[in-house]
Amino acid sequence: MEKIAVLTSGGDSQGMNSAIRAVVRTGLAHGYEMIGIKRGYKGLMENDFITLGSKDVSDILYRGGTFLQSARSEEFKTEAGQNKAINNLKKHGVDYLIVIGGDGSYRGAQSLAKRGIKTYGLPGTIDNDIPLTDYTIGFDTTLNVVQDAISNLRDTMSSHERVSVIEVMGRNCGDIALQGGIASGVDAVLIPEFDYDIKAIANQLSQGFERGKTHSIVMVAEGVATAKEVASFIEEHSNLDTRPTVLGHIQRGGTPSAFDRLFTSRMGHMVIELINDGVTGVALGMEKNEITYHTFDEIFKAQNIVNKKLYKVFQDLI
Ligand code: ADP
Ligand code: F6P
DSSP states (O other), rough: OOOOEEEEEESSTTTTHHHHHHHHHHHHHHTTTEEEEEEHHHHTTTOOOOOEEEEEEEEOOOOSOOOOOOOOOOOGHHHHHHHHHHHHHHHOOOOOOEEEEEEHHHHHHHHHHHTOOOOEEEBTTTTOOTOSOOOOOHHHHHHHHHHHHHHHHHHHHHTOOOOEEEEETTTOHHHHHHHHHHHOOSEEEETTOOOHHHHHHHHHHHHHHHOOOOOEEEEETTTTTOOOOOOOOHHHTTOEEEEEEEGGGGGGGOOOOHHHHHHHHHHHHHHHHHHHTOOOOEEEEEEEEEEEEHHHHHHHHSSSOOOHHHHHHHHHHH
């Protein structure tokens, strides 16, 4: 019986559990033996392997986080670390490895693929920063967390006639800020992909209050500046009372949205079909509502560009 192993790596994201469940259940249905590797590449190097049956993935579809747990490992970036990992895969007779993680985890998967391991990637990160997929696992859930947080901020900001500056995650990618900003109707969005004029923003906010607005929300991507820096700048260049909020790891938690559950179920199913078909060294994603796949090399060659049209949508709606 051929063996498929699955691991989750890097920053966790809502829907990773749902992806593991889909991979395991589909793999079992197609006659594979399924193995889970705990704590990502760390567990792979430390030989932390467990057998997974159908019941082991019960009751996880709706849970955030990852029951296999996740980790980051500097050692895995070295040849010696990867040798340990490959030896463990061979020792357990693993034929295929599925890595659920972000771009760093994909680099690791690509290295293993280059060294002859039949490797597959599923885009597990809230950042939405992986090229050749419209969405990453957890991104949609995170947008929902962001919009709920902004709704809470509006209540108190209106009572006190204040400006709220909210800092969201995303590393060097502005998707959480931009798409969360559109969905929440914020007044300004600062993202790494576009230049901004903070003095002009401070002016625009002041004018809004002069017109009778009772609050304003400014969204800043962590790749641009901190909420504290932006809030201080706005206070210096306007007469507005401003408060910074860092949303932080709250963004990575919570039950996955229906979208993330469906998206991961479809990809988890398809990756097993690709194994059946003999396709290897690829990562899956969604483009125009279809589940698609590309080689790791193609993904690293492509650019992840924030949709310029979406930025225009934002600008025309404020
Ligand atoms: P994410 O996968 O969420 O982007 P990281 O960038 O932290 O998270 O990457 C997760 C792990 O992937 C790292 O801790 C490391 O073990 C592995 N990794 C990252 N970059 C590389 C690389 N260039 N080569 C091999 N492994 C890598
Ligand atoms: O990559 C996911 C992410 O949540 C980023 O948005 C953020 O910059 C980073 O991970 C935070 O990492 P950590 O969980 O190590 O604090």
